[in-house]
Amino acid sequence: MLITGIKSRPVYDELTPMASGLNHLAAAQGSGGKPLVRLLQAMTPDQLAATDVLYSTESFTGQNYLAELQQFKVRNLAVFTTNADAVRGLDASLADAKMGTRLYLSGSEGFIGTSMQVATSYGMNRDEVLREQAGSSARRVWCAHCGHYSENVTHRVFTCPGCELNLIVRDHYSGRLAAFQGVKADGEVPGEMPDNEELDT
Amino acid sequence: MSESQHGALKLRVKSIEAVTPEINRYTFCPADDSWLPPFSGGSHLTVLIPSEEGTKRNAYSLMSSPYDTSQYQIAVRRVDDGKGGSLAMHNNVREGDVLLAGIPANLFPVSKHARHHVFIAGGVGITPVFAQVEELSLKGSPFELHLAVRGPDHAALGCELKERFGDQVTLYGHDGQSRLNTMEILAGRPLGTHAYICGPTRMIDDVVTSAHSLGWSDANIHFERFEDLGSTGDPFSVTLARSGAVIEVSPEQSLLEAVEEAGHKLPYLCRGGACGECETEVLELDGTIDHRDDWLSESDRATCKLIMPCVSRATCTKLVINA
Amino acid sequence: MTTAPETTAFKTNETYTPEGDYQFRNSAEGVRRLPFPFPDDDYMYSMNLEPHVPAGDGALRAAFDIDEHYVSECAHRDQMLRDMPGVHYLALPHMMEAQWDLLELIFESYARDFPEQFTLTKNGNEWRWQNRLLGIDDSFTFGDPATLPMDPMEYATRQAQGEFVVLEEKDNTLVIGAGMTTQRADYSLKFNLGMSFFEFHGPVPKLHDMGILDRALKFLLRMKPGHPVRRVNWSLTVNPRLETSVETLPEWAPDRATVDSENAGEKVYLRIELQPLHRLPRSNAIVFPVRTYLVSLAELVQHAPNWAKRIHRALASLDHELVDYKGFHRYHAAAVEWLSQYDDGAPLATGYPWAPDGIQPNGQ
Ligand code: HEM
Ligand code: FES
Numbered sequence: 098m099l100i101t102g103i104k105s106r107p108v109y110d111e112l113t114p115m116a117s118g119l120n121h122l123a124a125a126q127g128s129g130g131k132p133l134v135r136l137l138q139a140m141t142p143d144q145l146a147a148t149d150v151l152y153s154t155e156s157f158t159g160q161n162y163l164a165e166l167q168q169f170k171v172r173n174l175a176v177f178t179t180n181a182d183a184v185r186g187l188d189a190s191l192a193d194a195k196m197g198t199r200l201y202l203s204g205s206e207g208f209i210g211t212s213m214q215v216a217t218s219y220g221m222n223r224d225e226v227l228r229e230q231a232g233s234s235a236r237r238v239w240c241a242h243c244g245h246y247s248e249n250v251t252h253r254v255f256t257c258p259g260c261e262l263n264l265i266v267r268d269h270y271s272g273r274l275a276a277f278q279g280v281k282a283d284g285e286v287p288g289e290m291p292d293n294e295e296l297d298t
Numbered sequence: 299m300s301e302s303q304h305g306a307l308k309l310r311v312k313s314i315e316a317v318t319p320e321i322n323r324y325t326f327c328p329a330d331d332s333w334l335p336p337f338s339g340g341s342h343l344t345v346l347i348p349s350e351e352g353t354k355r356n357a358y359s360l361m362s363s364p365y366d367t368s369q370y371q372i373a374v375r376r377v378d379d380g381k382g383g384s385l386a387m388h389n390n391v392r393e394g395d396v397l398l399a400g401i402p403a404n405l406f407p408v409s410k411h412a413r414h415h416v417f418i419a420g421g422v423g424i425t426p427v428f429a430q431v432e433e434l435s436l437k438g439s440p441f442e443l444h445l446a447v448r449g450p451d452h453a454a455l456g457c458e459l460k461e462r463f464g465d466q467v468t469l470y471g472h473d474g475q476s477r478l479n480t481m482e483i484l485a486g487r488p489l490g491t492h493a494y495i496c497g498p499t500r501m502i503d504d505v506v507t508s509a510h511s512l513g514w515s516d517a518n519i520h521f522e523r524f525e526d527l528g529s530t531g532d533p534f535s536v537t538l539a540r541s542g543a544v545i546e547v548s549p550e551q552s553l554l555e556a557v558e559e560a561g562h563k564l565p566y567l568c569r570g571g572a573c574g575e576c577e578t579e580v581l582e583l584d585g586t587i588d589h590r591d592d593w594l595s596e597s598d599r600a601t602c603k604l605i606m607p608c609v610s611r612a613t614c615t616k617l618v619i620n621a
Numbered sequence: 622m623t624t625a626p627e628t629t630a631f632k633t634n635e636t637y638t639p640e641g642d643y644q645f646r647n648s649a650e651g652v653r654r655l656p657f658p659f660p661d662d663d664y665m666y667s668m669n670l671e672p673h674v675p676a677g678d679g680a681l682r683a684a685f686d687i688d689e690h691y692v693s694e695c696a697h698r699d700q701m702l703r704d705m706p707g708v709h710y711l712a713l714p715h716m717m718e719a720q721w722d723l724l725e726l727i728f729e730s731y732a733r734d735f736p737e738q739f740t741l742t743k744n745g746n747e748w749r750w751q752n753r754l755l756g757i758d759d760s761f762t763f764g765d766p767a768t769l770p771m772d773p774m775e776y777a778t779r780q781a782q783g784e785f786v787v788l789e790e791k792d793n794t795l796v797i798g799a800g801m802t803t804q805r806a807d808y809s810l811k812f813n814l815g816m817s818f819f820e821f822h823g824p825v826p827k828l829h830d831m832g833i834l835d836r837a838l839k840f841l842l843r844m845k846p847g848h849p850v851r852r853v854n855w856s857l858t859v860n861p862r863l864e865t866s867v868e869t870l871p872e873w874a875p876d877r878a879t880v881d882s883e884n885a886g887e888k889v890y891l892r893i894e895l896q897p898l899h900r901l902p903r904s905n906a907i908v909f910p911v912r913t914y915l916v917s918l919a920e921l922v923q924h925a926p927n928w929a930k931r932i933h934r935a936l937a938s939l940d941h942e943l944v945d946y947k948g949f950h951r952y953h954a955a956a957v958e959w960l961s962q963y964d965d966g967a968p969l970a971t972g973y974p975w976a977p978d979g980i981q982p983n984g985q
Contacts, residue, residue, distance in 0.1 A: 104819060104820065104822070104823030104824075104829060105816065105819075105820040105821070105823035105824075117510070117513055117515070118513050119512065119513040120513075191489060194488070194489050195486055195487060195488060195489065196484070196486075196487040196488070196489060196491050196512060196513065196514050196518070197512050197513025197514065198489060198513070199513075219413070219489045219490050220411050220412060220413045220489055220490020220491075221489060221490065222515060222517040222518065222792065223517070223792065224515035224516065225515055239812065241809050241812065241867045241868050241870070242868060242870075242871065262871065267824070268823075268824075269812075269823055269824055270820075270823075271812045271813070271814075271815070271816060272815060272816070272820070273814055273815030273816070274812060278809065278812055278867070280867055280870055281870055281871045281874070284870045284871055284874035284875070285874045285875060285877050285878050285951060286875070287875070333743070335846060335847060335902055336722070336725070336902040336903050337846070337902050337903065338718075338902065338903045338904060338905050364903055365746070365764060365903075401845060401846055401847035401848075402846065402902070403845040403846065404905050407790075407905045410715045410789055410791070410904075411715065411791070433903075436764075437718070517792060567668070567669070567670065567671045568668065568670040568671055568672075568840060568850065569671075569672055570670070570840050570843060570850070571840070572670060572836040572837065572839065572840035573667075573668035573669070573670055573671075573836075574668065592835070592836045592839045592840065593836065
């Protein structure tokens with residue numbers, strides 16, 4: 098579990114079967130396959146038979162858990178090569194889903210965030226969803242000045258590909274944009290840059 | 299806007315109509331012919347009802363259209379063994395009378411994010427639904443209503459809604475046989491469905507149990523337990539240690555208001571139990587303090603050495619505060 | 622606090638931008654009517670919420686205050702909305718009802734509190750709105766967006782001073798659903814939209830640990846229509862610049878490096894935020910208006926010497942975390958030094974100026 102001082106960042110959970118659910122939908126990406134394997138191991142045969150899995154093999158760190166996932170007797174396993182496709186697959190599944198469905202998400206913060214946007218659009222609430230962050234602690238960053246989204250940002254200061262400004266990544270997260278905020282790092286005195294540390298949480 | 303001091307409304311009783319053997323519908327208009335504060339579906343109105351044993355404060359759901367600020371409607375079921383408020387409404391209040399009421403407040407709003415709304419109601423519980431479905435139908439949001447009544451004599455309000463909203467409304471019990479089955483109503487609903495229960499405690503418990511067994515989470519189940527509304531508390535008296543003044547606090551006022559009305563001063567800021575400004579030491583107490591603030595810690599509450607006069611009350615034979 | 626708004630001379634050619642050369646100043650009356658936010662010599666965050674009842678004849682007389690800058694501020698809003706569409710005004714689709722609520726609240730309040738300038742005539746849902754300061758006379762159907770040239774919230778708040786953030790109540794918290802924020806103090810509406818009370822307050826130091834946010838939220842959730850509450854907040858801004866959003870930070874942040882102890886009086890502005898919150902009746906939403914007042918340190922010295930002394934002491938003793946958060950560590954010392962010339966150390970009254978025995982702008 099990830100605990101940070103960032104008040105606006107989601108508090109992530111640990112994936113465990115939600116016994117109150119009648120149907121289960123689990124979507125993961127890359128390293129997120131690992132918590133998913135753990136989740137499926139913890140499920141009863143009945144729960145597995147009521148579970149649909151969506152897995153994207155796109156990964157920043159190169160982790161792939163497809164072979165492990167294929168060992169479980171779930172109702173259906175759908176595999177995608179990109180995260181964007183997996184999110185679209187999730188959208189299609191939720192469109193037909195009924196009350197009593199539980200959603201499990203794991204992977205990068207960006208993947209979880211964009212999947213959450215879809216879940217929210219179907220009126221799912223926090224009690225119906227568990228989220229576990231896995232793999233790289235890279236951040237998705239929204240540039241406050243040009244609106245560009247940068248994926249997989251690993252350092253406190255970086256150059257925005259959209260507007261070429263030096264941005265500092267603030268510890269402030271927007272669930273709606275599924276991104277952290279980047280603002281001009283040398284705003285007051287151009288060229289006077291703050292320390293560039295590695296983002297480790 | 300029709301407002302007197304302290305945000306109270308003055309309402310003229312425009313008409314009274316018996317809709318079932320036990321239920322009267324009251325239509326109020328502003329006493330000064332201006333307009334009434336708008337409200338949202340699910341809101342209640344706290345009416346000050348004059349009765350032989352003093353003023354009763356009863357909360358009733360508003361059932362008129364939230365988009366009509368020229369009038370309010372409520373329905374009152376006569377409860378012969380209740381606290382007397384509904385009896386006084388039925389027996390003492392006449393067309394043309396002027397009553398005082400609070401500004402409507404909503405503890406039972408419809409969800410703004412629901413993809414579908416399912417109302418399950420019984421008896422006089424139907425009143426908030428009138429305004430709620432009116433609001434939803436104006437917004438074009440999908441809803442359905444399932445209403446159980448005790449028999450044909452009690453079905454008048456349901457029939458009105460059936461006439462207005464057609465197939466979106468299903469009545470049970472009006473023919474003496476059909477029965478409302480909550481499992482059937484709730485099963486197989488799409489994600490983002492919200493259920494609203496408006497009825498007696500037994501009905502609330504039944505629907506909540508069914509919804510849970512179908513895997514619904516609490517955030518999608520809404521209900522209002524009517525017993526909680528309206529009353530502010532019992533009267534008590536308080537002694538101000540410094541002046542020796544003894545002040546009576548009526549059910550309608552806070553301790554702070556009573557002290558101020560008697561010409562004394564206490565510090566305050568928010569008047570809502572949040573800022574801590576009015577914190578006052580309790581010097582003597584025979585009884586218990588009903589802490590209603592968000593300021594005092596659990597341990598402060600337990601020791602009863604402090605009270606927040608802007609919101610908290612006491613059930614006691616003696617209370618002396620350091621003021 | 623002596624000005625009656627009937628006698629206010631509304632200025633039309635003021636500007637709040639470097640392009641417009643910052644043509645902005647306050648009259649003596651304009652300064653003395655301000656909701657000065659320092660009740661004590663020491664400043665720290667507190668649960669400073671109180672019922673929003675009329676007080677005095679300054680900025681707290683009306684539910685929504687207007688002053689001599691009304692016309693120029695509305696022009697500035699129009700300019701900002703044209704310069705950066707989609708950045709300063711945003712509303713999520715489910716907020717339409719709250720938008721009408723807000724229009725009604727602003728128009729009714731203005732018409733009631735400033736009858737010489739505004740008239741609202743209702744015939745059922747057919748409404749006529751007259752705004753004599755901006756030369757507007759429009760008729761529309763309340764509740765029908767097709768009868769207005771734009772969203773009801775945009776229409777109403779283009780004719781109002783201050784910013785407006787509308788929050789819906791959801792899962793026991795308040796979530797930002799719409800905003801008209803052309804005068805933001807260093808945050809992004811686009812980023813904050815959809816955030817909950819604890820989330821959008823995330824960057825503020827100390828607030829969580831002081832237990833203020835918890836209590837404030839519980840208090841706000843209990844708010845009822847017809848019983849507004851208010852609080853004041855403040856910051857400092859270099860130059861009379863209203864629009865200081867995160868988005869435009871590259872434009873205004875360099876100004877912070879231009880202040881020294883010689884020019885601080887002219888350059889540094891106290892930015893007072895009066896925040897009267899209302900529960901909205903139909904939508905059950907809450908509106909959080911931020912009425913921003915700019916006043917230079919020099920104007921305070923000239924027209925409100927007691928307040929100048931008070932702000933000197935409050936700034937001198939200000940907690941460093943707050944100095945950093947509010948963004949003036951670079952010129953904090955310069956501002957304090959400049960103000961120190963005008964503080965003789967005489968004791969000052971405590972309490973907000975609108976409270977009995979509170980600190981008055983001048984006199985004993
Ligand atoms: C519900 C309406 C409210 C909204 C929309 C709101 C919004 C905000 C925002 C956007 C910020 C700036 C955060 C940032 O740096 O990104 C802020 C700061 C702050 N808020 Fe609120 N707020 C609300 C109510 C309150 C209440 C009721 C209190 C306290 C009782 C409060 C206390 C503060 C304080 C102390 C700050 C720091 C201000 C400074 O140092 O300049 N807020 N608020
Ligand atoms: S006045 Fe604020 S807690 Fe009582």
